[in-house]
Amino acid sequence: MYEPPVQRVIDELARLPGIGRKTAQRLAFHLLHVEAGDAVRLGQSIIDLRDQVRLCVRCFNVTAEEQCAICRDPRRDPTLVCVVERAQDIAVIERTQEFEGRYHVLGGSISPIEGIGPDQLRMKELVARVGNESITEVIAATNPTVEGDTTALYLARLLKPLGVTVSRLASGLPVGGDLDYADEITLGRALAGRREL
Amino acid sequence: MYEPPVQRVIDELARLPGIGRKTAQRLAFHLLHVEAGDAVRLGQSIIDLRDQVRLCVRCFNVTAEEQCAICRDPRRDPTLVCVVERAQDIAVIERTQEFEGRYHVLGGSISPIEGIGPDQLRMKELVARVGNESITEVIAATNPTVEGDTTALYLARLLKPLGVTVSRLASGLPVGGDLDYADEITLGRALAGRREL
Numbered sequence: 001m002y003e004p005p006v007q008r009v010i011d012e013l014a015r016l017p018g019i020g021r022k023t024a025q026r027l028a029f030h031l032l033h034v035e036a037g038d039a040v041r042l043g044q045s046i047i048d049l050r051d052q053v054r055l056c057v058r059c060f061n062v063t064a065e066e067q068c069a070i071c072r073d074p075r076r077d078p079t080l081v082c083v084v085e086r087a088q089d090i091a092v093i094e095r096t097q098e099f100e101g102r103y104h105v106l107g108g109s110i111s112p113i114e115g116i117g118p119d120q121l122r123m124k125e126l127v128a129r130v131g132n133e134s135i136t137e138v139i140a141a142t143n144p145t146v147e148g149d150t151t152a153l154y155l156a157r158l159l160k161p162l163g164v165t166v167s168r169l170a171s172g173l174p175v176g177g178d179l180d181y182a183d184e185i186t187l188g189r190a191l192a193g194r195r196e197l
Numbered sequence: 198m199y200e201p202p203v204q205r206v207i208d209e210l211a212r213l214p215g216i217g218r219k220t221a222q223r224l225a226f227h228l229l230h231v232e233a234g235d236a237v238r239l240g241q242s243i244i245d246l247r248d249q250v251r252l253c254v255r256c257f258n259v260t261a262e263e264q265c266a267i268c269r270d271p272r273r274d275p276t277l278v279c280v281v282e283r284a285q286d287i288a289v290i291e292r293t294q295e296f297e298g299r300y301h302v303l304g305g306s307i308s309p310i311e312g313i314g315p316d317q318l319r320m321k322e323l324v325a326r327v328g329n330e331s332i333t334e335v336i337a338a339t340n341p342t343v344e345g346d347t348t349a350l351y352l353a354r355l356l357k358p359l360g361v362t363v364s365r366l367a368s369g370l371p372v373g374g375d376l377d378y379a380d381e382i383t384l385g386r387a388l389a390g391r392r393e394l
Contacts, residue, residue, distance in 0.1 A: 001288055003261045005242070005249040012239040016224055027213055028246070029285045032259060036247040042209040043243030045202070049225070050233040052202040062229060064200050088226045091198050180219070 006032070055087075058129070060105035060122055062087045070094075070102055077101045079136040083126065083155060085109050085143060089179045093141060096188035101139075104129065109147040110154055118154055126155075130162050137165040139194055143179050144169070156197040167194040203229070252284075255326070257302040257319055259284045267291075267299060274298045276333040280323065280352060282306050282340060290338060298336075301326065306344040307351055315351055323352075327359050334362040341368050 002010065006028055013024035031039045055061070056068035059081075063069065070076055070090070080101025084090055087105050106121040129135060140155050142148035156166040170193030179187075199207065203225055210221035228236045252258070253265035256278075260266065267273055267287070277298025281287060284302050303318040326332060337352050339345035353363040369387035370379055379387070 005261050008242040009246045012242045039247045040244050043240040045205040045209045046240030049206045050236045
């Protein structure tokens with residue numbers, strides 16, 4: 001319908017989640033009308049993203065270095081590890097300013113329906129960290145969903161025999177919700193009120 | 198908050214219209230998880246957009262060539278020109294498959310409030326086309342708004358003395374709509390423009 005370079009941008013944008021064909025068209029024409037530098041900066045930042053970003057060798061957070069900024073920070077408590085499903089959950093918890101420890105990104109949650117078991121998640125790597133680091137408590141900050149709860153229980157069964165306290169974010173989070181949509185105060189209270197499993 | 202390459206993508210995406218910070222974050226992490234080639238293709242398509250796309254020398258549609266595909270098409274009727282505010286309006290009209298002529302993109306509509314007068318639009322270029330091409334009718338397909346109507350009236354005053362018929366898209370009830378939901382002004386125009394059956 002449109003000339004190839006325009007159609008390509010529309011097609012690529014429309015592949016993004018939540019971006020329909022109409023929105024993709026609107027964005028493509030917006031990009032045609034902004035300063036060329038602005039459009040190029042957006043395009044380049046997306047290319048650089050995949051070029052420069054890798055996973056932290058310790059916690060699997062996204063980072064531009066070998067270890068992420070949190071793992072590199074000597075002020076963070078090395079005895080406390082907060083286990084999250086996805087790297088973007090880290091920023092949500094950081095915003096509460098209630099957590100001083102480090103993180104571990106599982107890469108998802110146990111979901112038999114989607115065929116995701118513990119072996120598809122970074123459980124082995126967490127057990128290795130418990131062996132190599134001075135971890136005394138693991139907070140299961142998986143989503144308050146059936147899958148997240150299952151994963152938290154699995155973590156408790158896995159890590160308690162290793163002498164680690166396993167706790168869970170307190171209720172206060174709306175059940176069936178998503179960490180991403182929790183406000184800082186609710187999430188902060190959930191952190192402060194965590195209970196041992 | 199995020200590491201620089203991630204934060205840059207979020208910042209650039211959040212500059213797009215209708216994309217908030219939360220959506221930008223979601224998209225950035227989506228791009229971190231898709232195949233690297235997919236992300237690079239999106240980024241490159243945006244860069245290419247500004248590199249490869251220019252305005253048709255005749256009608257100011259977006260194109261990768263000197264003239265757009267419609268102006269280059271010998272089957273299009275050269276006597277009929279549809280004047281639109283923006284290049285993306287062309288695709289909307291093309292989808293009706295009811296129009297066989299060419300286009301002219303004004304670049305906006307007359308809006309004293311926004312300081313846009315005829316001189317800021319491609320009126321001179323349209324007059325030149327009327328002089329150089331075999332144009333007999335100009336359809337004012339500007340938006341059915343105060344600004345679009347003003348622009349259509351201006352076009353009529355400008356082009357009629359040159360011996361060109363100037364017409365306007367009909368205003369009325371949207372097909373498949375409900376009388377109950379029509380606003381007074383639209384309904385008034387539908388009444389004024391009623392046709393004998």
